Amino acid sequence: MVFQHECQGPGLVYTEDSDFKVRLFDLVSALARSLDMVSQTLAGHHTNVGFFASRIADFYGLSSFEKRNVVLAAMLHDIGAVSLYPAVDSLLFEDDTIKHSIAGSVIISSSKKLHDVSKLVEYHHTPWEELRERKKHYEISNIINLADFIDVNTRRDRPARHQIPVLIELCRKHSGTLFNPDYVEALRESEAKRNYYHRLHSARAEKTLTLSTQFDSDILDAEGVLDFTGLFAKVIDFRSRFTATHSQGVAVTSSVLGRWLGFNEVEQVFFQIAGRLHDIGKLAVPAALLEKNGRLTKEEFAIIQGHATYTEHILSGIPGLEVIRDWACQHHERIDGTGYPSGLAGRDISLGSRILQVADVFTAITEDRPYRRGMDFEQTTKVLRQLGDSEKLDPIVVEVLIERYDEINELRSKGQNQALEHFSNYSKVLYSKYGIVTKDVS
Known part of the structure; x- marks a missing residue:
């Protein structure tokens, strides 16, 4: 079954792939x-x-x-x-x-x-x-x-x-x-x-x-944009071993959630694009801070929070990506208005953004990181339901994920393993052909 949601709305600006066009130059400029x-x-x-x-x-x-x-x-x-x-x-x-x-x-x-x-x-x-x-x-x-x-x-x-x-x-x-x-x-x-x-x-x-003004001929459809945004994801995730492959996990999770909440195939690709782009602003955060193994100070946490604003700044320069930009930039907003960067609340947060929020939290707590193992089903559902019950996350989206947990978690894990394999292949090519050693993100 496809779940209905009070924030479902009349659909997105683009309902067919032919309606969605983005210039390659604008993506390169944003990168x-x-x-x-x-x-x-x-x-x-x-x-x-x-x-x-x-x-x-x-x-x-x-x-x-x-x-x-x-x-x-x-x-x-x-x-x-x-x-x-x-x-x-x-x-x-x-x-x-x-x-x-x-x-x-x-x-x-x-x-x-x-x-x-x-x-x-x-x-x-x-x-x-x-x-x-x-x-x-x-x-x-x-x-x-x-x-x-x-x-x-x-x-x-x-x-x-x-x-x-x-x-x-x-x-x-x-x-x-x-x-x-x-x-x-x-x-x-x-x-x-x-x-x-x-x-x-x-x-x-x-x-x-x-x-x-000199580059108007390279126009990409949704699949073309998805292909290009793989570069964004690589740059973001490979920079820190703590978040390696995270973007792909969010991309896969949000896309599957979108399918179960009634979004069409093109819109599901939009979720994958938004997932790959949602943390691009972290490039403006010092790598040492991203990898700090310990409690963050109030000042350090404020710096990390700034990544959502930087993401908006970067993506705002891409005409045609407005809906995807909002989904990506609002992944730290919360239903009760306590999120950041804008403190949006309630119906001011679209269903697409709510899906990204749940996908981001789900991926963060279930993925393995160098300093801890990911949570199991019981731990994950407990955390998500607490966030849903307290109106931090959308409770309906949370319940859709929990009902389809096995499917979504398997696809999330598979997507992240594929991303890790891509990095391993990248590392192997650099080392075997050129003797270049990269950092370990496994």
């Missing part, structure tokens, strides 16, 4: 924003590098397809550093160029739309003279190397227009070895556009809008 939140050092870095790379590509005359790949790769180029170095307090990982480039390539290659992009990330720190001789097909990755060099060496406390000409001259000294001379010349020509450098350290929204 770039989340990567930049890991540390103040990275603030704006991925967007800046994408901005530089776009200008160099324009002045050099890349084809639209090549430019698309270069810019998307530039906006994600250090994604591997976040998984290899959870506490990114500086750009010192730039000294370990090969490892984080390869790690990033392996992560990005898991997305069907980004295979060519992943190869550019892999070679974005390879000197041009080596690319020219051995990897000619990926020579355009040198544009990312050049754009990255400029942004890393630009001081944020000084006007960019005074620094860029000096940095370009430094690049010219490495022309023919580290950098492609033609790319350096294209960068030099673009330097004449002073308004461009005035905008370099302007609001992120302005730079993103400038890039955004």
Whole structure:
């Protein structure tokens, strides 16, 4: 049977897959924003590098397809550093160029739309003279190397227009070895556009809008968005051994609950997307705090609570994802109004958000973590019913989960084991092919 709920409502904005469309660029831009939140050092870095790379590509005359790949790769180029170095307090990982480039390539290659992009990330720190001789097909990755060099060496406390000409001259000294001379010349020509450098350290929204207008052809349906959000889940979960695979557990649990509460197949995919995205704001929380093995102070707990607000900030930049955004951002709200970040209560919380809330708590207490085993059926039902009876969680959603406990828990466990297997395969590839050692999340 399908359960009915007083908050069921008339359905969602999108009832058919054909009604749901999201631009790939907007998803990449959101992921770039989340990567930049890991540390103040990275603030704006991925967007800046994408901005530089776009200008160099324009002045050099890349084809639209090549430019698309270069810019998307530039906006994600250090994604591997976040998984290899959870506490990114500086750009010192730039000294370990090969490892984080390869790690990033392996992560990005898991997305069907980004295979060519992943190869550019892999070679974005390879000197041009080596690319020219051995990897000619990926020579355009040198544009990312050049754009990255400029942004890393630009001081944020000084006007960019005074620094860029000096940095370009430094690049010219490495022309023919580290950098492609033609790319350096294209960068030099673009330097004449002073308004461009005035905008370099302007609001992120302005730079993103400038890039955004160039990428309207990559449109994803619900399944395409689900595939891409696997990257978000990997970045979130692999950063902390305490939450490894958690996002996938929430995704599976909420999707099954949605099915039993009357949501259609497309909407069930939305739950999977929301589950994968709900903790993206944790990238803004220090890794040491996420992995603290002990009681949190009041101040530390407040910092962790901030992740819900960061999640909203990141996802608000994705047109078409509004319903999913609300579900994901409200997973810590509570029916009695005691939740966060907005203190929503009662009917102000949609059924979709209520499902995410129950799925998040259920996954958190049933999954194994390095410091404790997950709860069994009796323990789990006791906790969930207490939360339902006290109007923290929706009691109807809680009862639907308990009635279908065996099915939901089995699928939750299977989904998380698959996510763990993906990480293990990622680790094995990095170690067997490149000798790169990742942290243990098992």
